Amino acid sequence: MSDQRWTKFTDCSSCKSCQMNVFKYRAYPRGMLIPQARCMQNTIYFLISGKVKVNSEEHPNTIFCSGEFILQPIGSRVEFQIIESCECILYLFERPLNICEDRFHNGEVLAANSYIQPVIMHVCAPLVLFLESMKRYLEDDMLCATFLQAKRSELVYILNCYYPLKELASFYAPIYRYSKSFEYFVMQNYLKVKDVESFAQLGGYSVPTFRRIFKETFGEPAYQWMIKKKCQDIHNDLTTTTQSISEICYKYGFESLANFSHFCRTNFGKSPRLIRNEMIENL
Known part of the structure; x- marks a missing residue:
């Protein structure tokens, strides 16, 4: 089956509701060094392909590969070294989205009591499909705030439904601990x-x-x-x-x-x- 390409007929770049900081697509060549910088928002890095070495307080000298994702909390300093040319989707947010009151509250309690350690998550099959679609949408400049908010909710539903609560709590633990700090407020x-x-x-x-x-x-x-x-x-x-x-x-x-x-x-x-x-x- 040939790869059928579709044409996008709308241009949202001049719309007031257009925003560009919820999801981002990035591709980097092998050998590139992305110097240490402070995360301006909580950021989940989904590695679609390739291999990357991360160096941060949360992930010291850690290698993560295609099909994995990590979290860096707002204010954290992180450096990336591209070991193999890679593609990734970034999801930026202020705090985890609450789509289920009981599960969200239980997750907060677990996260507050979790020992903070490097957590590398594996992309499940439904998440693979989500990331493939997000890559295409971002390449086509689908930047409408309302659309991206819907995709944000879809992502959170996938994480909540296909990952154990204890695993998610450990994943989000750096945010819950850090959110009480002066640095987070700034x-x-x-x-x-x-x-x-x-x-x-x-x-x-x-x-x-x-x-x-x-x-x-x-x-x-x-x-x-x-x-x-x-x-x-x-x-x-x-x-x-x-x-x-x-x-x-x-x-x-x-x-x-x-x-x-x-x-x-x-x-x-x-x-x-x-x-x-x-x-x-x-x-």
């Missing part, structure tokens, strides 16, 4: 605030206390860290997404394109348009 909310004062208020801290705890946790002043993160996120959006420059401008709270352009020239030495054009030329 990573979950830094995009929602404009300055240190509002950040402190959101967490119920006095500004001096917030500044002190922040520097003890992250090793640098809160304001400097927030500017650095803003630069990283903006540069990432300009070079790895199809969001328009206007969308990126207003996403990060700039009042005008002129202010956004000034920010980019000050921090990157280039206008946002030039950064975007250089990315396209290097493709």
